Amino acid sequence: xxxxxxxxxxxxxxxxxxxxxxxxxxxxxxxxxxxxxxxxxxxxxxxxxxxxxxxxxxxxxxxxxxxxxxxxxxxxxxxxxxxxxxxxxxxxxxxxxxxxxxxxxxxxxxxxxxxxxxxxxxxxxxxxxxxxxxxxxxxxxxxxxxxxxxxxxxxxxxx
Amino acid sequence: xxxxxxxxxxxxxxxxxxxxxxxxxxxxxxxxxxxxxxxxxxxxxxxxxxxxxxxxxxxxxxxxxxxxxxxxxxxxxxxxxxxxxxxxxxxxxxxxxxxxxxxxxxxxxxxxxxxxxxxxxxxxxxxxxxxxxxxxxxxxxxxxxxxxxxxxxxxxxxxxxxxxxxxxxxxxxxxxxxxxxxxxxxxxxxxxxxxxxxxxxxxxxxxxxxxxxxxxxxxxxxxxxxxxxxxxxxxxxxxxxxxxxxxxxxxxxxxxxxxxxxxx
Numbered sequence: 086x087x088x089x090x091x092x093x094x095x096x097x098x099x100x101x102x103x104x105x106x107x108x109x110x111x112x113x114x115x116x117x118x119x120x121x122x123x124x125x126x127x128x129x130x131x132x133x134x135x136x137x138x139x140x141x142x143x144x145x146x147x148x149x150x151x152x153x154x155x156x157x158x159x160x161x162x163x164x165x166x167x168x169x170x171x172x173x174x175x176x177x178x179x180x181x182x183x184x185x186x187x188x189x190x191x192x193x194x195x196x197x198x199x200x201x202x203x204x205x206x207x208x209x210x211x212x213x214x215x216x217x218x219x220x221x222x223x224x225x226x227x228x229x230x231x232x233x234x235x236x237x238x239x240x241x242x243x244x
Numbered sequence: 245x246x247x248x249x250x251x252x253x254x255x256x257x258x259x260x261x262x263x264x265x266x267x268x269x270x271x272x273x274x275x276x277x278x279x280x281x282x283x284x285x286x287x288x289x290x291x292x293x294x295x296x297x298x299x300x301x302x303x304x305x306x307x308x309x310x311x312x313x314x315x316x317x318x319x320x321x322x323x324x325x326x327x328x329x330x331x332x333x334x335x336x337x338x339x340x341x342x343x344x345x346x347x348x349x350x351x352x353x354x355x356x357x358x359x360x361x362x363x364x365x366x367x368x369x370x371x372x373x374x375x376x377x378x379x380x381x382x383x384x385x386x387x388x389x390x391x392x393x394x395x396x397x398x399x400x401x402x403x404x405x406x407x408x409x410x411x412x413x414x415x416x417x418x419x420x421x422x423x424x425x426x427x428x429x430x431x432x433x434x435x436x437x438x439x440x441x442x443x444x445x446x447x448x449x450x451x452x453x454x455x456x457x458x459x460x461x462x463x464x465x466x467x468x469x470x471x472x473x474x475x476x477x478x479x480x481x482x483x484x485x486x487x488x489x490x491x492x493x494x495x496x497x498x499x500x501x502x503x504x505x506x507x508x
Contacts, residue, residue: 138308
């Protein structure tokens with residue numbers, strides 16, 4: 086039964102969107118570190134933050150709280166875990182594809198040549214791209230431009 | 245700043261070091277907090293939108309680090325103070341940040357010179373602190389080092405761009421570097437000896453040579469000379485601040501002090 090509840094909570098969380106990139110869920114973003122349910126009720130959803138100063142943290146916790154409460158998990162707590170620090174490697178493959186479809190170039194895997202590779206344009210697929218600004222509209226993104234189709238785009242930074 | 249508790253997956257706090265650990269975490273947190281607040285002053289005023297964004301983003305990272313460090317200082321202290329309480333309800337003499345971070349922004353050249361020196365220092369510090377025997381400090385340092393690596397990179401690039409730019413930009417960044425240089429030695433003051441010996445704190449003297457090498461390499465690319473050694477100005481760690489910190493705190497603390505029960 087407890088295992089079933091863990092699965093139910095995970096399914097709930099899979100429908101909680103990231104507030105700044107609503108096309109992917111917080112599970113796909115890789116910030117749900119653990120879900121536990123205790124024998125006699127209680128338990129915890131363990132979250133980590135992307136960046137320490139990420140202003141979306143409170144919005145995410147509030148959305149998780151609402152989702153848990155509505156499904157009857159009022160006694161499941163939300164806690165934070167700092168270590169190991171979140172990495173863009175934790176973004177799932179499905180999440181990466183959704184980012185691309187949304188117009189955000191997904192981060193390279195850290196095993197790739199991150200210093201040298203340029204992201205492919207999410208609009209036309211060209212790798213002829215250049216960085217315009219290392220810090221973009223949110224802390225996790227940089228602003229790039231495609232030299233082939235001339236469209237600017239966000240690039241999720243490798244972190 | 246933290247509606248849910250349990251900010252870190254903390255190990256046990258060694259009771260022998262509780263007081264000194266509190267002071268250490270608070271000084272690290274104050275560095276981040278004060279520079280974060282300073283950089284926030286640029287918001288809406290930077291030369292271009294891109295610069296506005298990266299200065300604000302660095303500020304955000306720093307305030308995030310300050311939240312973690314000051315929450316931990318409060319936990320070590322054991323009097324129920326959280327990061328907000330410590331940040332907003334202390335007077336200027338109780339702040340133990342280094343003097344460099346409280347210096348006025350000046351022009352963009354001076355802001356970049358300050359960021360270049362501080363971020364390169366902070367990166368080496370957090371990398372070393374990632375191996376602290378204190379589990380919470382190590383966790384915060386590992387998290388923060390990833391962010392600060394970006395800060396150091398972007399500030400170093402701008403040093404080169406300004407130093408190797410026009411006559412005007414080179415003059416301004418050189419003036420900024422000259423202004424900031426006398427505050428560098430304070431960064432390398434050793435924290436409490438027992439904390440270092442126990443492996444909790446890091447003696448920054450251990451990475452001074454690495455810091456100097458990194459700074460010199462960037463200055464070479466930027467065509468800037470290393471400023472001459474000056475008599476260092478010290479005192480921030482003991483609460484002896486320049487005249488610039490008070491007004492910064494007055495602005496930062498006004499709302500929570502005037503309306504102590506205000507909530508978002």
